[in-house]
Amino acid sequence: MIAKLWRWLGLGRIDQSSGPLVVMYHGLGGEDGLIPSEFDAQCSHLSAHYEIVPLRDAVAVLGRPEARQLASITFDDGYCDFAEFAIPILKSHGLHATLFVPAGKLGTHNEWDEGERARRPILDEVSLRALDRDHVEIGAHGWTHCRMAGLNHRELQKETVHARRKLEELVGVKVDLFAYPYGQLDDFDASAEIAVREAGFTAACSTHYGRGSGLRERYRLRRIGVEPGDSLEVFEAKIRGDYDWQTPKERLGAWLRRRTR
Numbered sequence: 001m002i003a004k005l006w007r008w009l010g011l012g013r014i015d016q017s018s019g020p021l022v023v024m025y026h027g028l029g030g031e032d033g034l035i036p037s038e039f040d041a042q043c044s045h046l047s048a049h050y051e052i053v054p055l056r057d058a059v060a061v062l063g064r065p066e067a068r069q070l071a072s073i074t075f076d077d078g079y080c081d082f083a084e085f086a087i088p089i090l091k092s093h094g095l096h097a098t099l100f101v102p103a104g105k106l107g108t109h110n111e112w113d114e115g116e117r118a119r120r121p122i123l124d125e126v127s128l129r130a131l132d133r134d135h136v137e138i139g140a141h142g143w144t145h146c147r148m149a150g151l152n153h154r155e156l157q158k159e160t161v162h163a164r165r166k167l168e169e170l171v172g173v174k175v176d177l178f179a180y181p182y183g184q185l186d187d188f189d190a191s192a193e194i195a196v197r198e199a200g201f202t203a204a205c206s207t208h209y210g211r212g213s214g215l216r217e218r219y220r221l222r223r224i225g226v227e228p229g230d231s232l233e234v235f236e237a238k239i240r241g242d243y244d245w246q247t248p249k250e251r252l253g254a255w256l257r258r259r260t261r
């Protein structure tokens with residue numbers, strides 16, 4: 001019974017430190033974003049403990065022992081502050097990040113956070129094209145930045161196929177990576193995962209907490225979310241595994257929300 005519960009909570013299925021470690025950021029700077037100098041310090045810490053590679057390279061070794069040494073940096077939502085603050089810091093460290101962009105929201109702002117978080121502008125088409133490709137790969141973050149659980153076929157096509165096509169037309173290279181908006185385990189479902197795979201994406205990130213993902217999680221990769229208030233000590237503790245308890249807690253939370261909807 002206990003072993004079964006343990007497995008269901010995701011604890012028996014995967015060694016949390018199996019890698020690759022995928023770190024998730026949102027906005028930098030402004031009144032409720034992570035302070036850029038803290039991102040800088042976190043890049044130093046991460047570089048000292050991991051080989052930081054583009055997410056596509058980390059995905060390529062998923063399930064292999066070498067994945068344990070690798071980390072990747074991701075940013076969700078495609079904010080203008082990524083160009084302003086993150087790119088110069090990534091450049092100074094010689095690092096690379098993946099920027100997940102809601103394809104239908106270019107040139108607008110984070111309407112989905114209205115009333116909860118500060119208004120944060122999203123890159124427009126021109127500024128997205130101008131990003132330094134040596135340090136960033138563009139991934140898709142849906143079309144409308146909606147929860148993808150329960151969407152019908154037509155809606156799923158828009159969030160995946162259309163989003164991919166639009167971004168590929170804009171940046172002129174293949175867009176192979178996807179991140180589910182909101183991204184907790186109840187924010188997308190099996191149909192969404194299938195739609196992402198059938199749209200040609202090679203992997204997809206969730207926001208489900210974890211320091212490692214197995215081959216079976218290629219379309220629901222776990223990430224370590226960094227919150228704006230996280231000190232370097234908290235960041236180090238997350239990387240070390242002190243926050244691994246968040247994995248079963250989130251899993252249980254998603255299960256409860258699914259039952260009450």
Ligand SMILES: [Zn+2]
Binds near residue numbers: 076141145181
């Ligand atoms: Zn988002």
